[in-house]
Amino acid sequence: MRAMTYRGPYKIRVEEKDRPRIEHPRDAIVRVTLATICGSDLHLYHGLMPDTRIGHTFGHEFVGIVDEVGPAVENLQVGDRVLVPFNVYCGTCFFCARGLYSNCHNVNPNATAVGGIYGYSHTTGGYDGGQAEYVRVPFADVGPTLIPEWMSDRDAVPLTDAVSTGYFGAQLADVVEGDVVVVLGAGPVGLTAARSSWLMGAGRVIVVDHLDYRLEKARTWAYAETVNFSQVKDVVLTLKRMTDGLGADAVIDAVGAEADGNLLQHVTAAKLKLQGGSPIALNWAIDAVRKGGTVSVMGAYGPMFSAVKFGDAMNKGLTLRMNQTPVKRQLPRLFEHVRNGFITPSDLLTHTFPLDDIAEAYHVFATKLDGCVKPAIVPGGGQ
Amino acid sequence: MPYTARKPPLPETPEQLRARIPGWGVDLDPRDRPAFPREVPDEAVIAADALPEAQPEDRPRERSIEHMRLTPVFGTAQPLHGVSGAVRRLAYARFSEARAAHWLLLLAGDRIESAGAHVTALLQGKPDDLLRETGVLGEVGAHPVRSRTGEHRADLAHAPLDPLVVVGPWLVPAALAVLGVRAVLRRARR
Numbered sequence: 110m111r112a113m114t115y116r117g118p119y120k121i122r123v124e125e126k127d128r129p130r131i132e133h134p135r136d137a138i139v140r141v142t143l144a145t146i147c148g149s150d151l152h153l154y155h156g157l158m159p160d161t162r163i164g165h166t167f168g169h170e171f172v173g174i175v176d177e178v179g180p181a182v183e184n185l186q187v188g189d190r191v192l193v194p195f196n197v198y199c200g201t202c203f204f205c206a207r208g209l210y211s212n213c214h215n216v217n218p219n220a221t222a223v224g225g226i227y228g229y230s231h232t233t234g235g236y237d238g239g240q241a242e243y244v245r246v247p248f249a250d251v252g253p254t255l256i257p258e259w260m261s262d263r264d265a266v267p268l269t270d271a272v273s274t275g276y277f278g279a280q281l282a283d284v285v286e287g288d289v290v291v292v293l294g295a296g297p298v299g300l301t302a303a304r305s306s307w308l309m310g311a312g313r314v315i316v317v318d319h320l321d322y323r324l325e326k327a328r329t330w331a332y333a334e335t336v337n338f339s340q341v342k343d344v345v346l347t348l349k350r351m352t353d354g355l356g357a358d359a360v361i362d363a364v365g366a367e368a369d370g371n372l373l374q375h376v377t378a379a380k381l382k383l384q385g386g387s388p389i390a391l392n393w394a395i396d397a398v399r400k401g402g403t404v405s406v407m408g409a410y411g412p413m414f415s416a417v418k419f420g421d422a423m424n425k426g427l428t429l430r431m432n433q434t435p436v437k438r439q440l441p442r443l444f445e446h447v448r449n450g451f452i453t454p455s456d457l458l459t460h461t462f463p464l465d466d467i468a469e470a471y472h473v474f475a476t477k478l479d480g481c482v483k484p485a486i487v488p489g490g491g492q
Numbered sequence: 493m494p495y496t497a498r499k500p501p502l503p504e505t506p507e508q509l510r511a512r513i514p515g516w517g518v519d520l521d522p523r524d525r526p527a528f529p530r531e532v533p534d535e536a537v538i539a540a541d542a543l544p545e546a547q548p549e550d551r552p553r554e555r556s557i558e559h560m561r562l563t564p565v566f567g568t569a570q571p572l573h574g575v576s577g578a579v580r581r582l583a584y585a586r587f588s589e590a591r592a593a594h595w596l597l598l599l600a601g602d603r604i605e606s607a608g609a610h611v612t613a614l615l616q617g618k619p620d621d622l623l624r625e626t627g628v629l630g631e632v633g634a635h636p637v638r639s640r641t642g643e644h645r646a647d648l649a650h651a652p653l654d655p656l657v658v659v660g661p662w663l664v665p666a667a668l669a670v671l672g673v674r675a676v677l678r679r680a681r682r
Contacts, residue, residue: 118657120658121625133545159602160601162602166569199564201537215544216564236569237569287499308516308518313503338646442525468627477643
């Protein structure tokens with residue numbers, strides 16, 4: 110089969126690989142019909158995630174058709190059209206039994222601090238991902254979800270991570286009616302977090318980024334006010350001024366490890382890999398939220414240490430909430446929101462590339478060319 | 493103003509927001525939010541206390557020393573091999589996830605494997621095609637100038653470092669090779 114493979118930082122290619130096989134009675138093999146590149150894939154692409162091996166196939170956002178099922182899988186059939194949450198999880202460990210699917214303890218031998226994720230290095234379990242024609246899906250009777258007939262693949266695929274994570278991020282911000290919510294980052298997660306904050310009754314939503322085209326999307330798609338941080342001298346001060354000196358009730362970090370806005374932090378983290386991630390957005394969140402407020406962290410960071418301004422967080426009495434998203438928990442309610450038009454995931458897919466051109470897709474997405482918000486990948490040469 | 497007790501007024505009323513924004517307030521009640529409460533114990537699953545059937549371990553599988561046992565299911569992509577595999581195996585066998593040495597060794601393993609893959613490809617007469625693999629050909633038709641200059645981008649300050657990150661690992665061995673060849677030639681001339 111054709112599959113994207115990693116060749117080292119900033120380098121990927123498409124190779125012929127063996128079609129994955131059933132390795133456990135509860136496995137399925139899914140033929141991928143549509144995948145997307147996630148902003149967090151860029152952390153792998155740029156070499157930030159430890160134990161990213163040559164030949165690894167990325168991709169934790171994909172939908173497809175069930176091609177084969179293991180003998181113990183009873184609730185899926187060959188031919189079923191499914192979306193596969195980015196979490197690999199068992200459903201029965203201590204954490205899964207409490208709904209913390211993203212923290213599963215039974216699927217990732219390489220680390221205890223993170224659960225299993227498709228195509229996200231060996232630090233998350235060593236599973237090849239869905240930027241390929243076929244993918245192995247463990248515990249297929251737990252994770253994959255039938256896509257409703259009324260939902261298109263293009264609406265379904267962002268639900269596997271980006272949209273679920275944005276929606277989850279707004280929930281972790283504990284928004285109550287009338288809250289002022291600041292979202293750092295106008296990528297797919299940030300845009301969804303902004304739009305979801307309104308669903309929870311926010312009174313004001315402000316999105317911060319440095320890319321004008323994404324801020325335009327934040328205004329038109331997420332109905333938010335915007336701040337371009339490269340156009341102001343001090344973004345925290347700007348946000349304080351916009352909130353009458355109080356600060357926001359909640360700030361959502363939807364940026365993560367490769368944040369811009371401070372050259373030293375960015376270069377030491379994203380280029381020199383001396384930190385687990387560039388904590389610029391996290392530090393802005395801590396400083397821009399009001400005392401007693403909540404910071405919701407959806408941005409992905411590496412497992413190493415980062416220079417976080419923790420003293421301010423303590424002195425301000427903040428609540429810091431974060432996790433990888435337990436996607437399956439979000440889906441029933443998100444299906445309702447998509448059906449009602451309250452969230453329109455396919456609007457986030459601005460570009461489409463055939464799998465064979467995936468290196469170009471990564472470059473366009475990573476360097477933010479051509480107004481790219483999120484690229485979709487079509488295996489089998491589709492355009 | 494935070495110097496007095498009242499919250500600053502909002503620019504729009506709930507009625508105005510409901511009229512302007514599709515779905516405003518539909519998840520106002522926390523019980524409508526899937527992430528609330530954080531933990532939702534499934535008493536039937538907890539009572540069953542079952543461990544999933546174990547996936548066959550066809551070859552020794554590295555694992556974090558914080559794990560009490562190999563997990564019942566695991567990825568089998570890209571097994572450990574060669575020098576990079578030895579470095580990674582050491583990271584897993586010796587250091588917990590709390591230790592910087594664990595992650596630094598894994599990062600070292602990544603770079604060793606990457607360099608080895610490039611050298612092997614070169615020796616096999618199939619060197620990496622940097623033009624294709626870096627995706628820079630995607631610049632064509634993607635409005636590379638307008639995308640960079642038409643925006644107020646903060647990342648342009650460090651963009652020149654990207655080619656160094658890509659080409660740097662090639663320059664160091666190339667420089668060493670040149671120095672080595674020069675030294676050999678000088679010795680041969682004496």
